[in-house]
Amino acid sequence: MCRIRKLKEEVESLFMEIIEGRRAAALQAMAGHIDDEDGQQKNDYYGQDLLGLMLAEMEAAKLEAAPPLRGQRRQRQQLGRMYTSRQLMDECKTFFFTGHETTWLLLTWTFMLLASSPTWQHRARQEALLFLHQHGDMPDFDMLSRLKVLGMILLESLRLYTPATLLAREAFSSIKVGDLEIPKGLSVWVPVLAIHHDKTIWGEDADEFKPERFSEGVVKACKNPMAFMPFSFGPRNCVGQNFAMMEAKIVLCMLLSQFTFHLSPSYRHAPICILTLQPKHGVPIILRHFRP
Structure with a gap:
């Protein structure tokens, strides 16, 4: 059981490292392309694989759940589920x-x-x-x-x-x-x-x-x-x-x-x-x- 628990911890640590690395890279890329002339979607920064799609949905849900700034109104309802990293x-x-x-x-x-x-x-x-x-x-x-x-x-x-x-x-x-x-x-x-x-x-x-x-x-x-x-x-x-x-x-x-x-x-x-x-x-x- 100790070996299984250790392997579980190692696998989970590896996945968390991948998730956080993908998120950090995407946010850095978006910061440098706030107004993308080619109309690139934010989803593209996270990638089109399963992890990328879920990360994009997670970040979209966070934005939709945040209160609107003064003078703004919410344009649409929350679309995504609030995924946690876990x-x-x-x-x-x-x-x-x-x-x-x-x-x-x-x-x-x-x-x-x-x-x-x-x-x-x-x-x-x-x-x-x-x-x-x-x-x-x-x-x-x-x-x-x-x-x-x-x-x-x-x-x-x-x-x-x-x-x-x-x-x-x-x-x-x-x-x-x-x-x-x-x-x-x-x-x-x-x-x-x-x-x-x-x-x-x-x-x-x-x-x-x-x-x-x-x-x-x-x-x-x-x-x-x-x-x-x-x-x-x-x-x-x-x-x-x-x-x-x-x-x-x-x-x-x-x-x-x-x-x-x-x-x-x-x-x-x-x-x-x-x-x-x-x-x-x-x-x-x-x-x-x-x-x-």
């Missing part, structure tokens, strides 16, 4: 860790599955080679969305080894589901991994790696498309799901075009849930240079 840091931690954790687990399990299935590895490699030949090494989102085989493989990997095995939700109102009464305020846990392996939904081959089940998309992959929820559903679903899929496709394209990979004889299959579904003993892979 809240900004918590948001950054959430995006940093969830963005890293889910992507590396998705890629880890996908490489394990492809190393175990030479046929699908070959199909994925052929698609990756053709894609890179046509589009080069700087594809955009629309181009990546056309990678059908890789998309099927990633979806099947997410089904078999979804990073988030459970989802927690709170009932905002009392509801009846079949014969089950769910009172308002009750915490409801959704067993995502169990649903993804339910043979009554996915068929008798639910435990097998069969990417072709997604050949016509998620809607026709099983009896109920709502049964596939690696990124959850609704307003609190994963905001980074498109980025995660895009990132995974890029990494797969790069490695498939350069290497063949096979499971090491030392590999021991032992998925374990430690907040997320992880390989207990890792996934040792043997890489060999690919020669067309």
Whole structure:
């Protein structure tokens, strides 16, 4: 516990340093460009990434909350939430860790599955080679969305080894589901991994790696498309799901075009849930240079 607490303090200190540094740099830049002839927005000084957008909103909220100077009147209502530096840091931690954790687990399990299935590895490699030949090494989102085989493989990997095995939700109102009464305020846990392996939904081959089940998309992959929820559903679903899929496709394209990979004889299959579904003993892979 002491080690975890120390790591937590180090991470939080690092994020606070980044936040305060970004704020100081933005305020200094704004001080030198009070009347920007190019009409540059104040948001631009903070940057267009997540931290920059939240900092800009935070400073705008402070200005709106401040009392107007004598002879002036408030031009508009407060638009933003009054973020504190602590809240900004918590948001950054959430995006940093969830963005890293889910992507590396998705890629880890996908490489394990492809190393175990030479046929699908070959199909994925052929698609990756053709894609890179046509589009080069700087594809955009629309181009990546056309990678059908890789998309099927990633979806099947997410089904078999979804990073988030459970989802927690709170009932905002009392509801009846079949014969089950769910009172308002009750915490409801959704067993995502169990649903993804339910043979009554996915068929008798639910435990097998069969990417072709997604050949016509998620809607026709099983009896109920709502049964596939690696990124959850609704307003609190994963905001980074498109980025995660895009990132995974890029990494797969790069490695498939350069290497063949096979499971090491030392590999021991032992998925374990430690907040997320992880390989207990890792996934040792043997890489060999690919020669067309």
